[in-house]
Amino acid sequence: MTPADLSALIKDTAVAVLNARALDTAALPEQVVVERPRNPEHGDYATNLALQVAKKVGLNPRELATALAEALAETDGIATAEIAGPGFINIRLDASAQGTIVSTILLQGDTYGHQDFLADRVVNLEFVSANPTGPIHLGGTRWAALGDALGRILTACGAKVTREYYFNDHGRQIDRFTNSLIAAAKGEPTPEDGYGGAYIQExxxxxxxxVPxxxxxxxxxxxxxxxAEGVDMMFAQIKASLHEFRTDFDVYFHENSLFESGAVDRAVDKLKDNGNLYFNDGAWWLKSSDYGDDKDRVVIKSDGDAAYIAGDIAYVADKFERGHNLAIYMLGADHHGYISRLRAATAAMGYDPKQVEVLIGQMVNLVRDGEAIKMSKRAGTVITLDDLVEAIGVDGARYAMIRSSADSTLDIDLALWTSQSSDNPVYYVQYGHARLCSIARKAEELGVSAENPDLSLLAHEREGDLIRTLGEFPAIVKAAAQLREPHRVARYAEALAGTFHRFYDNCQILPKQGEEVQPIHTxxxxxxxxxxQVLRNALEMLGISAPERM
Structure with a gap:
């Protein structure tokens, strides 16, 4: 019985209890919350449903909890249901009911943890989007890992996801890049506002x-x-680096296309027509303060040139015109002020601003011996994606970026992430998978099969811990998708690996030499x-390899 199954069972039981007393079942929540108690001695699962709804239906919480516990205790699969405190219910499943989690996982295989609650979502997920003026730095690397993992998780939950890279090829930064290349080609110093580093020379x-x-x-x-040549070469290098990092995109959207196609002009005309653009002091202004922004924004400057926000307005409209009903932007720490103006622009264009989400990522530091590493030999000014991959590998780099919440500053310790020890999170998780593969190979050598197991035999405390941890995976994936937090899956993988290692240390899986195969071994x-299977599924959602040998 999975936590989801137990949640549904508790709700059905609550409906029956309330109906028997002619009480209103509308007070029940859509989904009953089921949690693992902090103290395993209290039971396998706990629910506070009685506390939630007792007052609404006119009962004392303990009175309702007693009725629920008595009804649950008589249900198949429930070993005990006991009241705790003011109205909590602690529940223990019998071993056979717990064993159904194992059966479900083996039946569903690679799809265990996948769901369809986002089946109505057509998501435009834009991330990285670094200017094509230099290699991907650590901030962009963080978004490459997180964005790709989020795309995998949203897809696993039923969403149709377009991974998109917004190619900033229109504006002043490209002029500075071009001038830097010309200076390097002439053997002249880098312009004062230009880009330096060996990559410019290359x-x-x-x-x-x-072009001789x-x-x-x-x-x-x-x-x-x-x-033209320089941007093309730089972007080819960026794509190659991202591909090696297991991050590929469905769409590379060129900012310049918004101007060449007339999309910016059409957006401006629409805003004029719907009254959300007004003329003042020689410029055209967006009434963004009417939609939650702190001030109105210039869209067309007094010299007739489009301000930066003009492209943003046309771009968000383009996302919705292509059929997306959710646009997620993943941006750097310096873009907090961008959120309100983007939503205001969305509303002014006639779209629902709730369909625009902006995730902000904080800074990343690479650390050696407690000191931040500040320089890249190639980029000259910043540590790059390629530098990080060279230092700790693709798996280490991705996992290091994903396992922490995006809104926290991240320090990556080179010594930790290159160590082959349980202190290294990615090594710890991957070693767990490799150890499980080793067990499978040994079982094949011994002729031990897992077919037709009697899962009711799995009554050891460590077996129960492992089964319940496996059962949590779908809920973890759902929360990661809903909250846009891939780190939840990474932390779960670490918890699962730890729970498995403790099970392995306490429960003999295969018969010793000379022993006959017993049902418990199966x-x-x-x-x-x-x-x-679950460890592999979790790693797949993170874009991390699941080695069979280490």
Missing amino acids: IAANVLSR NALELDDAEMSETFR ARLALAFASR
Whole structure:
């Protein structure tokens, strides 16, 4: 019996109890909350349903809890149901009921933990979106890992997800990048507002290799050549780095296309027509303060050029016009002020601002011997995605970025993440999977099968702990999707690995040499196979490999 099954059983029981007393069942919540008690001695699961609804139906909480507990205790699969405190109910399942969790996992396999509650969501998930003026830095690396993991989790919950990279190829930063390349090609110092680092020298040399006469062109042609060739090369490097990091995108959306296609002009015209754009001091202003922003924003400047927000307005409209009904933006720590203006722009264009979500990620530091590492040999100014992967590998880099909440500053200790010990979270989880694979190989050698197990034999305390932890996985995935928090799956994987290791240390899974295979061996092997499946499913949702040997 999974926690979801138990939740449904408790609700059905509550409906029956209230109906028997002619009380209003409408007071019951849509879903009954079932939790694991902090103290295992109190039971396998607990619910506070009686406390939630007693007052609404006119009963004392303990009176309602008593009636519920008595009814639950008579139900198949429930070993005991006892009242605690002012009206909590502690529940113990019998071993056979717990064993159904193992059966469910083995039956569902790779889809265990997958759900369909987001089946009506068509999500545009935009993340990374770094300017094509340099390699991906650690902040972008964090979003690459988190964004990809979130996309996997949302998909596992039924959503149709478009992973999108917004390619900023329109604006001043591209001019600075172009000028930096030209200066490097000429052997001149980096412009005061330009980009430095070995990568600029490399790209400039590659432009000259591809277009040998680039420096002989007139200024306009030279600038366009270095711009087009340089941006293309830089973005190819960014894509290659992200691909190696197991982060690929469905759409690379070019900012410049919004201007070339007339999307910006159409958005401006729409805002004029619906009265959300007004003319003042030679400029066109968005009435963003009418929609929760702290002030109105200039959309078309007095010189006739579009302000940065003009592209943002056209872009959010484009997302909805393409059929998405939820737009998630994953942005850096310096974008807090962007949230209110984006939602205001969405509302002004006639869309529901609740369908726009902005997730903000905090800074990342790479640490060695307690000191932050500040310089990249190649980028010159920042640590890059490639630097991190070179230092701790793709799995280590992804896991380090995912396992903490995005809204917390993150320090990545090189010594920790390169160690092959239980202190290294990704090593600990992957070792758990490899150990389970080793058990499977040994079982095959011994001729031990997990077919037709008697799961009611799994009555040891450590077996119960492991089964209940396995049963929590669907709820963990659901919470991670609803709250947009992939770190919940990573922390769950660590908890599952730890629970399995304790089970392994206390319960002999396979017969010793010379021993005959007993039903308990078959049951425990089935539990081990279920544990391997769930650990692999969790790692897959994080984009982390599940090694079979370590």
